[in-house]
Every structure is written in C-alpha cells, then in structure tokens.
Amino acid sequence: MRVSRFGVAMAGALAGGMFIGGHALALPEGIETVKVAPPSKDHPLPEIVSGWNFRAPETQALQSDDFENPGFIWVEQGAELWDAVDGSEGKACASCHGDAAESMASVGAEMPKWSEAKGKPINLEQQINACRTERMGAKAWKWESGELLGMTTFVRNQSRGTPVNVQTDGPMKPWFEKGQNLYYARVGQLDLACANCHQDYYGKRIRADLLSQGQSNGFPTYRLKWQKIGSLHRRFKGCMKQVRAKPYKVGSDEFLALELYVNWRGEGLPVEAPAVRQ
Amino acid sequence: MKDMTRRDALSLAAGMAVVAAFPMPTMAAADNAMAEIEQFTGGAEAAQSGRVTLEMPEIAENGNTVPLKVSVDSPMTSDDHVKRVIIVSMGNPRPGVATFRFSPMNGVAEASTRMRLAKTQDVVAVAELSDGSFHMTKTTVKVTIGGCGG
Amino acid sequence: MAKSKPRVKVPKKAGKGEVITIKTLISHKMESGLRKDKKGELIPRQIINRFTAKFNGATVFEAEIQPAISANPYLQFNMRAEDSGEFEFIWVDDDGSTYTKKQALSVS
Numbered sequence: 001m002r003v004s005r006f007g008v009a010m011a012g013a014l015a016g017g018m019f020i021g022g023h024a025l026a027l028p029e030g031i032e033t034v035k036v037a038p039p040s041k042d043h044p045l046p047e048i049v050s051g052w053n054f055r056a057p058e059t060q061a062l063q064s065d066d067f068e069n070p071g072f073i074w075v076e077q078g079a080e081l082w083d084a085v086d087g088s089e090g091k092a093c094a095s096c097h098g099d100a101a102e103s104m105a106s107v108g109a110e111m112p113k114w115s116e117a118k119g120k121p122i123n124l125e126q127q128i129n130a131c132r133t134e135r136m137g138a139k140a141w142k143w144e145s146g147e148l149l150g151m152t153t154f155v156r157n158q159s160r161g162t163p164v165n166v167q168t169d170g171p172m173k174p175w176f177e178k179g180q181n182l183y184y185a186r187v188g189q190l191d192l193a194c195a196n197c198h199q200d201y202y203g204k205r206i207r208a209d210l211l212s213q214g215q216s217n218g219f220p221t222y223r224l225k226w227q228k229i230g231s232l233h234r235r236f237k238g239c240m241k242q243v244r245a246k247p248y249k250v251g252s253d254e255f256l257a258l259e260l261y262v263n264w265r266g267e268g269l270p271v272e273a274p275a276v277r278q
Numbered sequence: 279m280k281d282m283t284r285r286d287a288l289s290l291a292a293g294m295a296v297v298a299a300f301p302m303p304t305m306a307a308a309d310n311a312m313a314e315i316e317q318f319t320g321g322a323e324a325a326q327s328g329r330v331t332l333e334m335p336e337i338a339e340n341g342n343t344v345p346l347k348v349s350v351d352s353p354m355t356s357d358d359h360v361k362r363v364i365i366v367s368m369g370n371p372r373p374g375v376a377t378f379r380f381s382p383m384n385g386v387a388e389a390s391t392r393m394r395l396a397k398t399q400d401v402v403a404v405a406e407l408s409d410g411s412f413h414m415t416k417t418t419v420k421v422t423i424g425g426c427g428g
Numbered sequence: 429m430a431k432s433k434p435r436v437k438v439p440k441k442a443g444k445g446e447v448i449t450i451k452t453l454i455s456h457k458m459e460s461g462l463r464k465d466k467k468g469e470l471i472p473r474q475i476i477n478r479f480t481a482k483f484n485g486a487t488v489f490e491a492e493i494q495p496a497i498s499a500n501p502y503l504q505f506n507m508r509a510e511d512s513g514e515f516e517f518i519w520v521d522d523d524g525s526t527y528t529k530k531q532a533l534s535v536s
Contacts, residue, residue, distance in 0.1 A: 056339045067437045070500040073455040076433070208422035224340035225423070227457070227499035278339035278423070343498040354508075370496055371462055378505075379490040383483065385447035385508030389491070392498040394460070 036163070036268035043265075044199055045213060050269050051277060054203070054212040059224070063276035071153060071222035071274025074146070074229045078154020081147060087138025093151075096135065100158050108159030109271050112260050114171050121175050123259055124152050125231065126251065143250045149229050153220045156273035163270055164217050166263045179261025182254060188245030194258075197239075209278070214239070215266040216259065218275025229274060232259055311366050311373035315404055315414075318364045318377075324404050324412035330363075332403045332417045341395040341421040348378070350387040350405045350413070360387035362406045368416075369399025395421045432456045432476070434529045436517055441534050442509035450481065450489075453502045454519050454527060460495035476501055478520040483533075484513035509535045 034050035052060060063069050082093045082100055097103040107113075112121035115130075122130065128151050129140040141148035168176040183194045197206065198214030205211070219232040226234075233250035236258060240247035248254040315324070333347040350360045359382045365375040378389045387405070395401075398421045404414040437451040454476060461473025473495060481489045489505045512535045519527040 056335065056337065058335045058345050059339050061345070062343070067435070067451055067453070068502065070453065070455075070502075073433065073435070073453070073500060076435070224343040227342055347504075367496055372494065372496065374494040375496040376494060377492040379487075379492075380505075381486075381488055383486065383488045383508060383510075384506050386506050388506055389489070390502070390504035391491075391493075392502050394496050394498055 034269070034272075039267050044195075045265065048266055048269055049202075049213055049215070050217055050266075050272065051212040051215050052218065052272060052275065054210045055276075055278060059276055059278055062222075063272070063274075069222065069274060069276055071220070071229050071276060074150045074153040074220070074222075075157050075274060077146065077150035078152070078157075081151055082154060087132065087136035089135065089137040091136050093131070096131075100155065104155050104158040106159055106162050108156035108273065109162040109164050110166060112166065112256060112263075114167060120253070121172060121256055121260055123256060124155060125233075126256075128152060128155070144231060144234060149220055149231065152231065153229060153274050156220065156271060159271045160273060161270045163268045164263055164266050166260060166267065168260070168264050172260065175257045175260050176264065178254075179257035179259070179264075182258050183261055183265075187240065188243035190243040192243045194239065194262075213265070214262065215269060216262045217266050217269040218272040218277065220273055221275045221277050224276070224278050232262075307367075307369055307371065307373065311368045311402070314366050314373040315364070315402065318362075318404055318406070319412045322410075322412050324414040326415065327413045328415075329413045330403050330405050330415040332365075332401065332415050334401060334417050334419050336418075337420045337422065338395060340423045341397070343392045344395050344419060344421075345390065345392050346401070347388065347390040348403045349389075350407075352387045352407065354380070354382050354384055354387055356382045357408065359384075359408045360405050361408055363387070363389065364404050365393070366402045366404070367393070367395065367399060368402060370394070370396045375401075395419055397421050432519070432521065432525075432527050434517065434519060434527050436515075436529050436531060438515060438531050438533065440532070441536065444510060444535055446509050447506050448509055448533075449504065449506055450515075451502070451504045452479070452481075452517055453500060455500050456519075456521070458495060458497060458499045458501060462495065474522045476519050476521055478518075479503055480518045480520075481505070481507075482516045482518070483507060484511065509533060511535055 034052045036048045038045055038048055052063065066072055085092045108124065112123040115122040125143065125148055128148065132138040133140050186193045194214060197211055202211045202213045216232050219235070220229045222229045231250065233255045236255050237247040237250065329351040331349045334344060338344040346365065348363055348365065350363065352358065352360045354360065360380045362380070363378045366373050367375050375393050376391060380387050398419065400416045400418050402414060402416040404412055406412055432455050434452065434454040439448050442448050456476050458476065459471055459474045461470065463471050465471050475495050477493060479491045479493065480487060488507050491503055493501060513533060515531045515533060517529045
C-alpha cells in the first residue's frame with residue numbers, strides 16, 4: 001500500500017472540505033469539483049484528482065479569474081478565428097457550426113473520438129485541421145501554432161465544467177490498449193514509465209515540483225514555464241524528455257493512443273481549459 | 279501498488295535535475311540593485327517606515343510568473359500622495375523591474391503585476407512621496423524553478 | 429501570436445467617488461534579451477517598455493517596465509471615479525509600435 005503525506009492530506013480534504021497541504025482551494029469559475037471517484041473498481045487510481053489540486057495558491061488564483069488567466073488570450077483569438085472566413089470554399093467555422101457555445105458544448109470532453117472516415121481516432125487538433133482542409137479548402141494549421149492553439153483552446157473552453165468522458169470500447173479498444181502499454185512502459189535513460197511518476201508517486205515532491213496524477217483535463221494549458229499555452233502532446237514530449245527518452249512526435253499515433261488512455265484515467269474530471277500550471 | 283525502489287528514487291531525482299543554469303554574478307547583482315535604488319532616491323535615505331507593503335508569495339512555483347502587489351499607505355490627495363514606486367530585484371541579472379507613476383486620481387496607491395525571478399532573492403519596493411520623502415520595504419521569495427531573469 | 433492584443437477590464441459604471449480597479453493584460457512574449465537561441469546567440473530584447481493609462485486626456489497611471497516583467501504583462505491599478513469620460517490605455521513596444529484601447533466610464 002502506498003502511504004504518503006498526500007494520502008493524509010487527501011483524507012483531510014475529504015473530511016473537512018477542500019484543503020490540501022493547508023491551502024484552501026478557491027475553485028475556478030464554473031468548476032465545482034476537481035476530484036472524483038474512479039468510475040470502476042479496476043481503475044488504477046484510488047481517487048481521480050485534477051492537477052489543479054497540486055498547485056500553489058498563486059497559480060490557482062491565476063486560473064480562477066478569466067481575466068487574469070493569460071490562457072484567455074488564446075480563447076479570444078480562437079473566438080475571432082471561429083468567425084473568420086478562410087480557404088477556397090469561402091467558409092468560416094461558424095458557417096457550418098453556428099454558435100460554438102451550443103454546437104461545441106461537449107465535444108471538448110469527448111475527444112479523441114472514433115473517425116469512420118479515417119479508420120482511427122481523431123483528436124481535437126486533428127478534427128479542426130480536418131474541417132479546414134476537407135471542408136473549407138484551407139491549409140492545415142501547424143501544430144503548436146498560435147492559430148491551432150487558439151482554436152483548440154476556444155473549442156475546449158466551450159466544454160469547461162463538463163466531465164471528461166471518452167469512448168474506449170469497440171474500434172477504440174486497440175488504441176486504448178496501445179495507450180495503456182505506452183503508459184506503463186519504462187523508457188529513456190532513466191528507465192521510468194509515466195505510471196512511475198504519476199501513479200506511484202503523485203503527491204510527492206520531485207525536486208522542486210509536486211507530482212500530480214498527470215491528468216489532461218486542463219489542456220491546452222498555460223504553463224508559467226512556457227510563458228504561453230501548450231498542447232497536451234507538447235506536455236507529453238516534455239515528460240518523455242525529462243526521463244531522457246526520445247519523444248514521439250506531436251500528433252503521432254503513439255501520442256493519440258496515449259491521449260485517449262490518459263483522458264480515460266481522468267474520466268469524470270471537469271474540463272478546465274485553459275488551466276494554469278507551473 | 280509498489281514501494282519506491284532505490285533505483286526509482288535515484289532516477290526521479292536525476293530526472294528533475296534539469297534546472298536552467300544562469301550565469302549569475304551574485305555580488306554584482308546586489309551592487310547593481312543598490313545603485314538602481316540610489317539613482318531613484320537621488321542618494322536620499324529611504325525609511326523602512328512600514329508605509330510600503332509588498333505582497334509576493336513566500337514560495338514561487340516557477341520564477342517566470344510571480345505575482346506582486348505593492349501598496350503605499352497614503353491619502354492620495356493633491357498635497358499628500360505617492361508620486362512613484364520602483365520595484366528592484368536583488369538577485370536577477372539586471373536589477374530593474376518596473377517604475378509605477380501614480381497620481382492623486384488613483385484614490386489609493388496600489389499596483390499589481392507579475393515578475394520574473396531568476397532565483398531565490400529579496401525584492402525591494404521604494405516609494406517617493408509628494409513631500410519628497412522615500413519609504414521602502416523588502417520581501418524574500420523562495421524560487422523553486424528560476425525564471426529567465428530580466 | 430502574430431500581433432499583440434491588449435485586454436482591459438474596467439467597470440462601465442461607477443458611483444461618484446468610488447475607487448474602481450482597472451486590470452490590463454497584453455499578449456507579448458517580453459523577450460528579455462538575456463536568452464540564447466539554439467545556436468548560442470543572444471535573442472535580441474523585445475519588450476513592452478511603457479504602459480500609460482489616461483482618463484479624459486489626463487495621465488492616471490504609468491508604468492515603465494523592464495524585461496523582468498513576465499510575458500503577457502499584467503498591470504492592475506485603481507482610479508477614483510469623479511466624472512464620466514473615456515479611458516485610453518497605451519502600450520509601447522521596443523520596436524516602436526504602440527497598442528491602444530479605449531473604454532468609456534459613466535459616473536453617477
């Protein structure tokens with residue numbers, strides 16, 4: 001059994017309201033809970049906790065106010081692009097999808113989804129670019145470009161507060177299993193798997209950082225370190241580099257499978273995008 | 279769930295040893311900071327009178343974005359107000375952070391921003407009042423991961 | 429982000445004599461001039477170096493800022509609302525460009 005100081009803090013959190021390590025949690029607007037019970041007994045985590053809970057009060061405060069949260073620079077950019085006509089078909093996203101608040105209200109919590117046309121899962125970035133290239137006659141936006149980050153953040157933000165809920169059965173099953181294998185595979189010079197840090201030692205300090213469960217519900221996330229917003233795949237790359245492994249490419253099938261699996265590990269957590277992390 | 283093996287513990291520690299290295303002339307930094315303050319006050323003494331408050335976190339999770347709020351106890355009237363406040367870093371490669379110019383229109387002498395801290399250090403705020411006096415305060419911020427200086 | 433975009437949050441209405449809070453943020457990388465690129469060469473400094481807030485033409489608050497201010501610089505300050513009028517917020521970039529934003533305030 002894992003007995004950690006965090007375990008004690010969590011017990012306190014359950015008993016006495018949201019207190020972790022002595023810090024009261026001010027919850028972000030529109031978000032009621034940042035911790036949920038696992039959906040089934042065979043879930044690998046005893047409780048599912050958002051990365052929000054592990055951050056300092058100052059970092060949480062940055063996320064809590066939609067004006068002070070610098071991630072909203074990208075939300076606003078995405079909102080402008082939503083209405084902007086682009087490509088040979090003379091269309092904007094809004095031409096087909098109308099009001100994003102309605103049409104995109106939950107899709108951010110459900111990605112990646114199975115794409116019949118592609119015969120594989122598709123995540124939000126890929127879906128946005130598929131609409132651009134296949135329906136608008138526009139060029140795909142580069143991964144990690146301001147435009148793609150802006151649109152992804154804007155669309156994900158429409159689902160803020162919606163519990164993460166991804167399909168893992170049917171045609172998604174092999175992808176889920178591939179993601180699971182990647183999650184538990186020790187890699188790199190340091191020979192560590194995602195699970196070694198984010199399952200075995202979450203709540204423990206690893207040098208300067210307090211390890212979280214490595215949940216994805218806040219992405220795209222404004223990182224103080226990056227001084228900008230970044231995608232989940234960028235974060236995956238960073239974690240792989242930390243253990244001195246050669247990271248997979250953003251948008252690769254490996255990261256797509258990992259995204260599906262990591263989202264499942266955080267099922268039930270509310271989407272927080274854009275979250276703020278250290 | 280399993281226990282932490284020695285191998286894991288070592289790996290974990292090594293994995294996080296990627297803290298950015300900054301060439302930091304520490305003594306020079308403090309000297310430069312003192313010079314910056316002296317230039318602001320024109321050599322006049324700044325009193326640690328308790329009138330200036332500098333709110334910053336005790337521990338910053340990341341030095342790139344550390345919130346800062348400075349306030350000065352002042353009625354902010356046309357004959358008695360804060361004219362300027364300077365923020366100085368004692369440990370960054372360069373000491374200057376910001377100078378705020380206030381006016382009686384502000385109602386209260388308060389400003390907030392976010393700054394970069396290259397490492398654990400003191401941050402100093404000095405205020406110039408309309409009567410020509412200078413007042414100061416300082417606070418220590420522990421930085422776990424340094425920001426890109428400034 | 430191609431071009432800097434200013435954002436401000438100011439109440440649209442205030443009571444006479446009320447001290448209101450003004451929050452501003454502009455998207456900008458605040459390149460410090462101290463960082464090196466992959467080839468080991470210094471990346472030239474490019475920052476927002478000055479912010480000015482005017483109300484009905486009079487300067488209310490000004491900040492001279494240095495590379496030690498974080499990317500996407502945030503500034504918050506106050507004003508005692510006496511008359512209705514218009515705010516003008518001006519950010520000055522090292523490259524000479526300026527970004528401005530205006531907003532009306534009605535005082536009753």
